[in-house]
Amino acid sequence: MTTVEKYFKTISDVPVEDYFAPGHRLCAGCGASIAIKLAMKAIKSPTIVVNATGCIEVATSMFPYVSWRVPWVHVAFENTAAVASGISEGLKILNKKRGKIMYDVIAIGGDGGTFDIGLQALSGALERGHKMLYICYDNEAYMNTGVQRSGATPIGAVTTTSPAGEIIPGKRERKKDLIGIVAAHRIPYAATASISHPLDFINKVRKALEINGPTFIHVITPCTLGWRYPPSLTVKIARLAVETRYFPVFEVEDGRVKINIRVSRPKPLEEFLQVQGRFRHLLDDRNRDVLEALKKQVEENWNKLVKLEELGVYI
Numbered sequence: 001m002t003t004v005e006k007y008f009k010t011i012s013d014v015p016v017e018d019y020f021a022p023g024h025r026l027c028a029g030c031g032a033s034i035a036i037k038l039a040m041k042a043i044k045s046p047t048i049v050v051n052a053t054g055c056i057e058v059a060t061s062m063f064p065y066v067s068w069r070v071p072w073v074h075v076a077f078e079n080t081a082a083v084a085s086g087i088s089e090g091l092k093i094l095n096k097k098r099g100k101i102m103y104d105v106i107a108i109g110g111d112g113g114t115f116d117i118g119l120q121a122l123s124g125a126l127e128r129g130h131k132m133l134y135i136c137y138d139n140e141a142y143m144n145t146g147v148q149r150s151g152a153t154p155i156g157a158v159t160t161t162s163p164a165g166e167i168i169p170g171k172r173e174r175k176k177d178l179i180g181i182v183a184a185h186r187i188p189y190a191a192t193a194s195i196s197h198p199l200d201f202i203n204k205v206r207k208a209l210e211i212n213g214p215t216f217i218h219v220i221t222p223c224t225l226g227w228r229y230p231p232s233l234t235v236k237i238a239r240l241a242v243e244t245r246y247f248p249v250f251e252v253e254d255g256r257v258k259i260n261i262r263v264s265r266p267k268p269l270e271e272f273l274q275v276q277g278r279f280r281h282l283l284d285d286r287n288r289d290v291l292e293a294l295k296k297q298v299e300e301n302w303n304k305l306v307k308l309e310e311l312g313v314y315i
């Protein structure tokens with residue numbers, strides 16, 4: 001890791017308090033649950049969480065139990081960023097009227113709720129410039145409703161709406177470049193992260209919360225159900241996503257790109273694919289072209305980032 005400021009230098013610096021409490025109903029080995037637990041370790045003052053529908057919301061708020069030890073609002077996919085921005089502005093007014101009210105606002109959405117359904121509200125909030133952090137946990141499909149493909153599902157992956165067989169070899173379209181879309185709004189801070197690198201992620205959340213404007217973090221969160229692997233492999237698969245360059249970890253700060261985890265000798269992409277049932281068919285000779293297309297996209301994406309870092313701009 002290079003430059004994310006190290007608010008927490010080692011894991012032992014990270015607060016022991018959990019604002020995301022245990023006892024929720026997320027699957028054993030759920031990558032998203034790890035991401036949210038880590039994110040909530042980084043909060044620095046009273047915080048309001050605005051949570052779109054999805055596994056994180058559904059499985060942490062089953063009446064009469066709740067896993068949130070901070071004020072928490074459930075919202076629809078379409079208006080997550082809009083609600084978060086309204087709360088942020090409301091707090092600003094209260095601040096003016098009553099003096100220092102120190103609250104941070106974090107919006108949380110899955111890939112379906114962010115790449116697809118909530119994209120217009122997100123774009124509006126980023127463009128208007130509210131002080132809020134939006135975290136997208138990306139398990140690359142609509143998991144809570146039974147693993148349907150989303151704009152974040154990569155080419156070749158099996159979902160229930162992109163099954164591999166005689167007709168199609170898994171999803172046919174490529175993954176949407178969400179961070180590119182977000183960065184195009186020229187917000188002060190956007191970053192990617194992986195649950196396999198917890199300090200990098202926690203420090204990024206803290207860094208984002210300290211910025212007086214809209215910030216965005218895209219974290220990759222393997223899903224044992226949808227990616228079809230045993231729960232014990234979650235962190236290993238998240239690490240392989242980084243080590244194969246499948247999911248580059250970088251930040252875009254005031255338009256400048258910095259690759260935080262430089263993968264100079266990537267592991268073969270097959271190491272990431274072969275442990276997941278959703279990709280296993282890609283190792284079959286008859287799907288070689290899809291595997292090659294995925295490899296090409298991974299390579300292009302990495303090369304683009306390296307170039308943008310050299311250039312010193314994202315777009």
Ligand SMILES: Cc1ncc(C[n+]2csc(CCOP(=O)(O)OP(=O)(O)O)c2C)c(N)n1
Pocket residue numbers: 032053054055056076077078109110111112113114117139141142143144145150
């Ligand atoms: C407008 C709307 N469409 C569909 C649904 C049904 N729904 C509930 S959870 C969910 C999946 C969300 O996927 P994602 O945002 O990726 O989160 P994940 O379930 O993967 O955590 C869907 C489609 C809904 N609640 N609202």
Ligand code: SF4
Pocket residue numbers: 025026027029030031032033055059139143144222223224225226
């Ligand atoms: S389906 Fe996937 S994202 Fe949802 S709780 Fe289970 S492991 Fe987590």
Ligand SMILES: [Mg+2]
Pocket residue numbers: 110111112137138139140141142143
């Ligand atoms: Mg999802």
